[in-house]
Amino acid sequence: MDISVIGAGYVGLVTSACLAYLGNRVIAVDSNREKLASLKQGRAPFYEPGLDQFLKEAIESGFLEFSDSIESAVARSQVVFIAVGTPPLVNGESDLSQVMAVARAIGRSLDSSRKRIIVNKSTVPVGSGNWVEMLVSQGVQSVQTVPARASKSDAPVFSVVSNPEFLREGSAIADSFYPDRIVVGASDDQAAALMKQLYQPILSQSFEAPAYAPRPSSLATVPFVVTDLPSAELIxxxxxxxxxxxxxxxxxxxxxxxxxxxxxxxxxxxxxxxxxxxxxxxxxxxxxxxxxxxxxxxxxxxxxxxxxxxxxxxxxxxxxxxxQRLVVIKKLQEELKILKGRTVGLMGLSFKPNTDDLRDAPSLTIARQLLKMGASVKVYDPVANDICRDQHPDLDLVYCDTLTHLATDSDALVLVTEWEEFQRSDWKGLSKVMRWPLIIDGRNALIESDVTIAGLIYRGIGH
Ligand SMILES: NC(=O)c1ccc[n+]([C@@H]2O[C@H](COP(=O)([O-])OP(=O)(O)OC[C@H]3O[C@@H](n4cnc5c(N)ncnc54)[C@H](O)[C@@H]3O)[C@@H](O)[C@H]2O)c1
Missing domain, CATH: 1.10.1040.10 (N-(1-d-carboxylethyl)-l-norvaline Dehydrogenase; domain 2)
Structure with a gap:
């Protein structure tokens, strides 16, 4: 099928590459020129295991291309995915401005050559399906300069469906190929049937599994769940x-x-x-x-x-x-008594391993609180140091390139992100360079005896 995916972020980019792998002609559209330049060279603008190689192969196969033009992408597509961000506003509501802009732009780009399915993959509040339909219609009307004269058969035909995304950063490719279920909310049976056809290779697991994302041995088929629009959004x-x-x-x-x-x-x-x-x-x-x-x-x-x-x-x-985010501060206080003037090393910054995503990461809450209390905060993350430096210039953190650098002269290390490499740390070596040999395991991820045998004090959560 001819597909466009508007928004080439964590969700849009992985979706584009997977649909291209399955033999669809995919145009991934993004408004960020810098991002597009890097994507065209097969480099993902964020860290996701295996994605760079996957992208390069998809581009070389000729099934995936990138563009900054919604108009030309929509003109060539039968199915148009919306995968832009819906970040939170301060009052908790979703900021739907990206969805709004894209829905109107899709409407302005529609023609009457064929019926289009507009698929909302962004996470949007209940009722957004109808709202997106209204915005697309507004976009359509804005380019019909003489609406009274336009004949009904000239009007673009489209249907909006909801197709929520459940992938997890860090295992996004495998989650896209081997999902627990695919949910489609639609009020149009024809649109739901087309979505089923698009996802058929995944539903029946009939595609050849890529080497970097082997098929789980127990997986034979994937359930296809068709619902009404609000139910899909609420799911x-x-x-x-x-x-x-x-x-x-x-x-x-x-x-x-x-x-x-x-x-x-x-x-x-x-x-x-x-x-x-x-x-x-x-x-x-x-x-x-x-x-x-x-x-x-x-x-x-x-x-x-x-x-x-x-x-x-x-x-x-x-x-x-x-x-819970501040439980480790309480533990540091119990062990070190006074935090003012102490040096605390945070092991990990990303909100979970195998991603460099720092959005709403507990590490930032902990670092801010420690700085507020007068501690000096050192940090080391295998992939997220540079992103943290760029995105949070306000935080007065000491960035370290190795665990040894992090541990040197620290009064405590706090494991915040359970990266695999932390589990294999040379605890003996680290204990030698620390000022006080305290490890707070903020994820209960370490083997306690490995740490204590090396002469360090170990404190976990809830035990
Ligand atoms: N990240 C996840 O793990 C995840 C998982 C499931 C669902 N979701 C949902 O999927 C949606 C996308 O999330 P994400 O993490 O991929 O966001 P993201 O911020 O990484 O990506 C959004 C992309 O859209 C682009 N964009 C914004 N406005 C545009 C426009 N007018 N035209 C073209 N491109 C535009 C941005 O440049 C960006 O590259 C959100 O609603 C999110 O809640 C995310």
């Missing part, structure tokens, strides 16, 4: 809210464990083996972050407020998370 928010709630639940229990002398690691194993609960997203630590959870829960609560409906579970999920 995305509800899924993220539920995952965040699981983590906050584990963190709340972790706090109780510390009071009563229990070990949250044993508890989450004990409850996670129950199939009704499941082990994923039950680990305790410095809490959840990233570009989606906080933003999506905020938007969900905002929608509920519009209907005067209370959402105590969602509020508690956020409240527990805010408290």
């Amino acid at each position: 995305k928010y509800a899924a993220n809210a539920f995952l965040a709630m699981k983590i906050s639940f584990a963190n709340e229990i972790a706090g109780l464990c510390e009071k009563v002398g229990a070990d949250v690691r044993q508890i989450v194993r004990g409850i996670g083996l129950d199939k009704r609960i499941g082990a994923n997203f039950l680990s305790s630590g410095v809490g959840w972050g990233g570009s989606c959870f906080g933003k999506d829960i905020g938007a969900l609560m905002q929608v509920a407020r519009e209907y005067n409906y209370t959402t105590p579970l969602l509020e508690a999920t956020c409240e527990v998370n805010e408290r």
Whole structure:
């Protein structure tokens, strides 16, 4: 199929490359010229394992190209994906200005040569399907200079569907090829059928798996879930809210464990083996972050407020998370007593491993609080140092290129992002250069005995 994807960020770029791999002719459109220049050379503007190689292959195959023109991309496409950002506003609502601009631009670009399916992949509040349809129509009308004369058969025909995205940064390619489900919300059966046809190779797993994203052995088919438009939009928010709630639940229990002398690691194993609960997203630590959870829960609560409906579970999920981010500060205070004048090294900056995404990262909350308390903050992240320096020039951080540099003269190290390389640290070597041998494991990711055998003091979360 001929496809355009508007917005070549984490979601749009991976979607474009995967659809191109499956044999579709894809035009990925972005308004950021700098980003486009790097993309045309097969370089992703962010860190995602395997993506650079994947992009290069897609470009070389001739199935993926890049453009800054929505108009020419739409003219050549049957299916147009909207994958622009929907960042949070201060009141928790989603900022829909990018979606609005793109929907109108799509409308201005439509012609009557064929029916177009406009697919909303951006995470948008309930009701946005109808709203996008209205904006596209406004775009259409804005270029019909003599509407009274335009015959009905000349009017562009289009249908808006919702296709929420569930990929995770860090495993985005595999998540796109092997999703747990594909959800399509549509009020037009023909549009839903076309989406099924587009996704058929994934639904039936009939494509040859790329070497860098092998197919899970247990996966035979992927469920295709067709819903109405508002339900598809709500599925995305509800899924993220539920995952965040699981983590906050584990963190709340972790706090109780510390009071009563229990070990949250044993508890989450004990409850996670129950199939009704499941082990994923039950680990305790410095809490959840990233570009989606906080933003999506905020938007969900905002929608509920519009209907005067209370959402105590969602509020508690956020409240527990805010408290949790500062648990490591309390532990540092317990161990070091005074933080003013101390040096604390943060192991990891990105909101989770295998990405350089710093949006709503717990590391930033922790760093800000330590700086406010008069501590000196050193940081080391395998991929996110430069991005942090660029995006947060206000933060007075000492950037380190190695763990040894981070540990040198530090009074404590705090593991904030569970990068794999941290689990293999030379603890003995690090203990020799530290001023005080304290490790706070903010993700319960380290092997406690490895750390203590090297003579360091180990403190985890909830045990
Ligand atoms: N990042 C994730 O893990 C993830 C997962 C699932 C869903 N989502 C949702 O998907 C959407 C996109 O998220 P993202 O992380 O990819 O965002 P992003 O900010 O990384 O990418 C958005 C892209 O859109 C481009 N853009 C903005 N306005 C444009 C315009 N007028 N024309 C063309 N391009 C334009 C930007 O330059 C940027 O490259 C959001 O709604 C997000 O909530 C994200």
